[in-house]
Amino acid sequence: MKLLVTGGAGFMGSYFVKYVLHERTDWEIFTYDKLTYAGDTSKLADIMESDRHTFIEGDIVDGPHVEEVIAYYSVDAIVNFAAETHVDNSIEKADPFIRTNITGTHTLLEVARKYGIRMLQISTDEVYGSIEEGRAAETHCFEPNSPYSASKASADLLCRAYYQTYGVDVVGTHACNVIGPYxxxxxxxxxxxxxxxxxxxxxxxxxxxxxxxWMYVEDHARAILLLLEQAASGERYNIGSxxxxxxxxxxxxxxxxxxxxxxxxxxxxxxxxxDRRYALDTRNIRALGWEPQxxxxxxxxxxxxxxxxxxxxxxxxxxxxxxxxx
Ligand SMILES: NC(=O)c1ccc[n+]([C@@H]2O[C@H](COP(=O)([O-])OP(=O)(O)OC[C@H]3O[C@@H](n4cnc5c(N)ncnc54)[C@H](O)[C@@H]3O)[C@@H](O)[C@H]2O)c1
The missing domain is CATH 3.90.25.10 (UDP-galactose 4-epimerase, domain 1)
Known part of the structure; x- marks a missing residue:
């Protein structure tokens, strides 16, 4: 397996890259990241010299560059962690959120479509809006309340449309708040x-x-690896603790x-x-055998x-x- 991890120099992406290299010893990973204020390769220091890992600086909005990387390295699948992620920044100025989170996801979908490869889109529980009672299942409507969550919901809808319209092999996730080192x-x-x-x-x-x-970052990484290997095409999965x-x-x-x-x-x-409250119904991913550890x-x-x-x-x-x- 040759895997492209976009946003792999960020908090959750970098943990995922290191986790997968450890868990799948015959896989090769290409980390693709723009290195915004939130990205830095010191998180990947342990694996920068590994012959199974390559770091590429790039912007997911740059379609020709993403395509060049996919073709050159014969990439089999994309996991997209790349995003602008800070809600308060989105309230101050939404433009970079629209650009990276929506246009960037669209670029990756187009490349996944052209090369016929699987794409896993990392999204958030915030797309469901505030859940006053009970828990949101994957069928809950999208009611985002910040420019950040609206940009993530927009990307999720593009993923759905690319599955329905073109049959792109795309899987979506909605995680709760994740915490950990870096x-x-x-x-x-x-x-x-x-x-x-x-x-x-x-x-x-x-x-x-x-x-x-709240969930530990390794529990999230384990969920993403499981879904990459086992999730049904076109499905979305909640990941909550x-x-x-x-x-x-x-x-x-x-x-x-x-x-x-x-x-x-x-x-x-x-x-x-x-939003007052987020709460996820996680029956679907638990049915695949995942639970937080x-x-x-x-x-x-x-x-x-x-x-x-x-x-x-x-x-x-x-x-x-x-x-x-x-
Ligand atoms: N942190 C959470 O609790 C949480 C919960 C649910 C979902 N998510 C989602 O998980 C993903 C990762 O979140 P995180 O907390 O690790 O974020 P982060 O801000 O730590 O990292 C984001 C990474 O994306 C990179 N990036 C930004 N714009 C880019 C672009 N145009 N092209 C290429 N790379 C770009 C940054 O350089 C950075 O390395 C995001 O999609 C986020 O929406 C996060």
């Missing part, structure tokens, strides 16, 4: 941990009762782990269009330890924003 400091958990490591206040949107599910807590509870747990009290929390004005407690302890021991990685680019888009 997540950019703008995101919710890294903001909490890195602010506390710098003895700073932790901002919390609104009343802090917005609830999300069931570990649902409010943002306030999340901060409180991290404060406890780091031996600090709740005086470090600063309540700030709520985000525009802030890491508890939220052990994941949080590990992530705190990782950011404590890897301060040089996040200190240079540390953002002052917060967000609960994972």
């Amino acid at each position: 997540q950019y400091s703008e995101k919710f958990l890294p903001t909490i941990v890195t602010n506390l490591l710098q003895d700073k206040q932790v901002p919390l949107y609104g009343d802090g009762m917005n609830a999300r599910e 069931g570990a649902e807590i409010s943002n306030r509870e999340m901060i409180t747990k991290v404060l406890e782990i780091m031996g600090k009290d709740t005086s470090y929390i600063t309540y700030v004005e709520d985000r525009k269009g802030h 890491y508890s939220l407690e052990e994941t949080l302890r590990y992530v705190v330890r990782w950011y404590t021991e890897n301060q040089s990685w996040w200190q240079e680019t540390k953002s002052t924003q917060t967000n609960d888009n994972a």
Whole structure:
């Protein structure tokens, strides 16, 4: 198998690349990434010299370049992690989200169509909008409330259309919030941990009762490998942990782990269009034999330890924003 992983220098993509190289010892991986502010090859340092891994700098919107790579390396499948991912940035300026998340996905679909190869599109639970009660199954309608989630939903609809119209072998996923090492400091958990490591206040949107599910990045990587190999063409799969807590509870747990009290929390004005709750029905992927292996407690302890021991990685680019888009 020769696999192209777009966005493979980002948080979840880089973990997936390393995971697959370890789990499938006869596979070759081509990491394709634009290296935006969120991408860097230090995450791939362990495998940059591997003869089963090649890094290519490029933009998924650049159709001719993507096609050249697919043809030159005889790629068998694409997994698309590449995206603009920070909700607050999309509220400030949506243009790059429309470009990369929608036009970029369209470019990859066109190439997958031309070369007759499988494409797996990584998407989010945020496309379903706020789920006040119960859990969203894959059949739930799309009701995105931020420019970020609208751009992801648009890409998901293009995937559906390319399957229905052209028979492109495309599979879609909707994951809950993912956490782990090498997540950019703008995101919710890294903001909490890195602010506390710098003895700073932790901002919390609104009343802090917005609830999300949280999953360790390896559980996500295992789900994507399973779906790449076993999912039915044209299907979409939810990937959720069931570990649902409010943002306030999340901060409180991290404060406890780091031996600090709740005086470090600063309540700030709520985000525009802030979804109250995300919750996924995961029966379809569980029927294929997947289930999360890491508890939220052990994941949080590990992530705190990782950011404590890897301060040089996040200190240079540390953002002052917060967000609960994972
Ligand atoms: N982090 C989460 O909790 C979460 C949850 C569900 C779904 N997702 C989805 O998973 C995917 C990966 O998320 P992440 O948190 O790892 O993101 P990230 O921001 O850490 O990484 C995104 C990567 O994409 C690259 N990229 C951006 N624009 C590009 C372009 N035009 N061409 C090529 N590469 C480009 C960046 O350089 C970066 O390496 C995204 O599609 C996101 O929507 C994330």
